[in-house]
Amino acid sequence: MELQILWVALVTYVLAGSLSIIGFVMQRKPERAILALLVLGVVLHTTAIALRWERMGHGPYITMFEALSSGIWNLLLIYTLVYWRIPAIRATAAIIMPILFLMMGWMMMFTPSEVGHKPQVYHTIWLYIHIGFAKVFISTVFIAVGISGIILSRRTEYGAMRFAHLPNDSRLDDLSFRFMAVAMIFQTLMLITGAIWAQDAWGRYWDWDPLETWAFITWLFVIFSLHLRHTYKTKPHTGALLVIGVFIMAFLVFFGVPFVSTDFHQGVGRS
Amino acid sequence: MILSKIPTSGSNIPPLGIPSPGLPTPSSNVALRILRALASLKLTLVLIILLLAGVLIIYYTHTRFVWALAVPFIGFAINLAATVLTNPVFRRQMALLIFHLALIAIAVLIALDWLTYLKGRIEIVEGETFTGQTMSEESGPLHNRRLGKLQLTNENFTVNYTNTDGRLRRTDTRNQVAWVAPDGRSGRSVIGDQEPLLLGGYRFYTTTNKGFAPIFSWRPADGSAEKIGAVHLPSFPRDYLQQKNEWKPPGSSTSVWILLQMEEEIFSRDKPSELRVPDKHKIVVRLNAPQGDNDQRWELKPGDSVPLPDGVLTYQELRKWMGYDVSYNFTLPWLLAASVLAVLSMAWHFWRKFSARPWNPSSGNPNSGNTNAENPGPEHFQQAAADTTADEPGK
Ligand code: HEM
Numbered sequence: 001m002e003l004q005i006l007w008v009a010l011v012t013y014v015l016a017g018s019l020s021i022i023g024f025v026m027q028r029k030p031e032r033a034i035l036a037l038l039v040l041g042v043v044l045h046t047t048a049i050a051l052r053w054e055r056m057g058h059g060p061y062i063t064m065f066e067a068l069s070s071g072i073w074n075l076l077l078i079y080t081l082v083y084w085r086i087p088a089i090r091a092t093a094a095i096i097m098p099i100l101f102l103m104m105g106w107m108m109m110f111t112p113s114e115v116g117h118k119p120q121v122y123h124t125i126w127l128y129i130h131i132g133f134a135k136v137f138i139s140t141v142f143i144a145v146g147i148s149g150i151i152l153s154r155r156t157e158y159g160a161m162r163f164a165h166l167p168n169d170s171r172l173d174d175l176s177f178r179f180m181a182v183a184m185i186f187q188t189l190m191l192i193t194g195a196i197w198a199q200d201a202w203g204r205y206w207d208w209d210p211l212e213t214w215a216f217i218t219w220l221f222v223i224f225s226l227h228l229r230h231t232y233k234t235k236p237h238t239g240a241l242l243v244i245g246v247f248i249m250a251f252l253v254f255f256g257v258p259f260v261s262t263d264f265h266q267g268v269g270r271s
Numbered sequence: 272m273i274l275s276k277i278p279t280s281g282s283n284i285p286p287l288g289i290p291s292p293g294l295p296t297p298s299s300n301v302a303l304r305i306l307r308a309l310a311s312l313k314l315t316l317v318l319i320i321l322l323l324a325g326v327l328i329i330y331y332t333h334t335r336f337v338w339a340l341a342v343p344f345i346g347f348a349i350n351l352a353a354t355v356l357t358n359p360v361f362r363r364q365m366a367l368l369i370f371h372l373a374l375i376a377i378a379v380l381i382a383l384d385w386l387t388y389l390k391g392r393i394e395i396v397e398g399e400t401f402t403g404q405t406m407s408e409e410s411g412p413l414h415n416r417r418l419g420k421l422q423l424t425n426e427n428f429t430v431n432y433t434n435t436d437g438r439l440r441r442t443d444t445r446n447q448v449a450w451v452a453p454d455g456r457s458g459r460s461v462i463g464d465q466e467p468l469l470l471g472g473y474r475f476y477t478t479t480n481k482g483f484a485p486i487f488s489w490r491p492a493d494g495s496a497e498k499i500g501a502v503h504l505p506s507f508p509r510d511y512l513q514q515k516n517e518w519k520p521p522g523s524s525t526s527v528w529i530l531l532q533m534e535e536e537i538f539s540r541d542k543p544s545e546l547r548v549p550d551k552h553k554i555v556v557r558l559n560a561p562q563g564d565n566d567q568r569w570e571l572k573p574g575d576s577v578p579l580p581d582g583v584l585t586y587q588e589l590r591k592w593m594g595y596d597v598s599y600n601f602t603l604p605w606l607l608a609a610s611v612l613a614v615l616s617m618a619w620h621f622w623r624k625f626s627a628r629p630w631n632p633s634s635g636n637p638n639s640g641n642t643n644a645e646n647p648g649p650e651h652f653q654q655a656a657a658d659t660t661a662d663e664p665g666k
Contacts, residue, residue, distance in 0.1 A: 088631040124465055178630070181621045185614060192610045200465040203476035203596045204390075205603065213330045217323060224319045231312040 002051035012041035017097030024094035068107035078139035092146025126197035133190035140183035147176035148240030173236035309353035366620035373613035389599040395425040420453035430546040480594030482507035489520040530555040
């Protein structure tokens with residue numbers, strides 16, 4: 001049952017995405033229809049995840065399928081909120097949605113397996129707070145990626161023409177770095193709550209395990225890009241490349257490191 | 272858009288180079304110049320890269336190569352302190368100042384932690400009392416060791432398991448302990464998993480490292496007093512195929528191998544079960560003879576004895592031992608407080624900065640507006656003179 005709802009949600013997302021791409025090519029702005037579809041998709045997706053959670057007895061973060069599903073969910077939840085509240089970013093849908101299509105395709109390559117067991121250390125409230133901050137962090141960077149995509153695509157004639165109605169590059173750059181600043185705050189909160197969780201679970205707040213280390217390196221990249229932009233007054237397209245670099249890094253850390261090493265954090269290893 | 276060359280305006284704060292009250296007079300211009308050089312934001316970038324390199328070194332060499340982190344951290348502290356002293360931005364922007372001061376505090380606290388921490392592993396058999404002897408430990412040069420002044424008795428513990436899809440999974444650990452704190456207070460607690468025992472600033476956590484320990488009594492041939500000893504066998508169930516250990520009875524020169532042979536399954540194959548001492552088991556004792564000649568072997572049940580060359584060894588019973596991590600980090604709550612302060616002030620800073628200008632820049636002529644506050648655009652940016660981008664050292 002929950003799988004059917006999930007597929008309907010994905011189809012709804014695909015419709016929203018297609019509409020935004022069509023709007024981009026035809027130079028129309030079917031923004032209300034896109035917003036409605038996004039909201040519907042997120043509601044359905046939330047239902048599917050809640051049903052699975054109820055049935056499996058653990059949240060969507062054990063298998064790769066679950067991680068991708070909840071990853072797509074949180075990116076779209078926050079994107080939809082921002083799409084609704086900050087019309088200035090609506091044009092990014094034509095860039096954001098195709099990236100999400102790739103993630104959805106990737107998710108379909110995994111079977112929604114039934115196994116999954118939550119190690120003992122996962123029974124703490126800090127886990128949810130920690131994961132929540134992490135999700136807001138990556139979603140916010142993701143929105144900056146959409147804006148950066150517009151800045152970069154405007155360097156082509158086609159992109160410049162299609163996105164001509166938007167504010168100029170340096171204002172978009174400013175907007176994009178606002179999202180990066182918000183992202184940095186949540187990323188810092190993620191690191192702090194992660195340390196609290198680690199202290200709770202394993203009696204050490206920091207131990208340089210792969211995920212901790214790479215999350216910290218990503219944080220340094222974010223700090224570096226904020227300071228670089230501030231110190232050198234980087235051009236919008238340089239800023240855009242920095243943002244995309246940060247996102248790729250964060251994405252690899254999110255979906256790469258936990259699933260390359262056998263456990264989310266190494267400390268979980270012993271039995 | 273190269274607007275950064277346009278001189279700062281709309282600010283009544285003296286540009287850098289003109290010393291503000293409290294800073295050195297022109298006669299000590301050199302000091303000021305050094306201070307300003309140290310306050311360079313370009314140096315901050317270099318330090319971030321150094322820290323990145325340090326992290327990678329630590330991660331890939333698996334060492335606690337402290338200097339890889341200490342150098343960039345000390346650099347940050349100097350860089351930040353110089354910036355706080357010389358950059359007028361910090362006199363105008365309380366939030367940013369608090370944020371960077373919190374960063375300095377974090378750097379100082381981490382350094383203090385390095386100097387005073389302790390991290391160790393201990394193992395205690397059920398019924399036994401820990402009095403300060405760790406299996407292994409490391410500590411900072413200024414750690415004031417008080418582990419010997421406290422007592423911790425492992426009264427008993429349970430570890431539960433489920434068996435799903437043929438895989439054994441540990442669930443929860445509960446450990447009843449009795450303790451005496453360095454100040455003489457005493458009490459009993461139940462700890463386990465994420466609940467440590469806090470004693471005299473030390474935290475004791477149960478770990479997944481636990482196993483069986485045969486208890487022996489040893490009566491030396493020379494007539495001296497009988498002693499009781501426990502042999503900790505390797506971690507169970509992780510090393511279930513390796514349940515043996517080499518041991519020398521106290522004061523003896525004879526080395527023996529102690530092996531546990533279980534004659535029943537500890538864990539159920541289809542329902543939840545608990546780690547327990549096997550009722551049916553025997554202990555095999557082998558003389559550890561150098562060339563394998565003279566190889567003697569005994570199988571013991573509780574109460575059985577073995578005559579060794581310099582004494583009599585009697586097997587008493589089988590118990591469980593629990594492994595603990597013990598740590599001391601007195602800076603922990605302060606570190607947390609400083610981090611929270613840093614995040615809050617950073618959020619405050621960005622909140623002020625962003626609410627000075629709308630989130631939805633007006634669309635329209637792509638060649639008109641700009642984002643840099645040095646040159647406020649006509650419509651949106653009037654309030655932006657107070658923006659953080661207005662002052663920039665080193666320009
Ligand atoms: C260690 C040496 C550091 C120095 C000397 C330094 C200095 C500065 C200065 C002068 C500003 C500019 C304020 C303004 O004009 O608006 C600034 C901004 C900022 N710094 Fe640092 N900083 C340091 C490290 C860090 C670190 C490690 C972080 C990491 C969180 C950080 C985060 C920020 C943020 C978020 C801003 C605000 C940027 C903006 O308003 O766009 N700084 N810093």
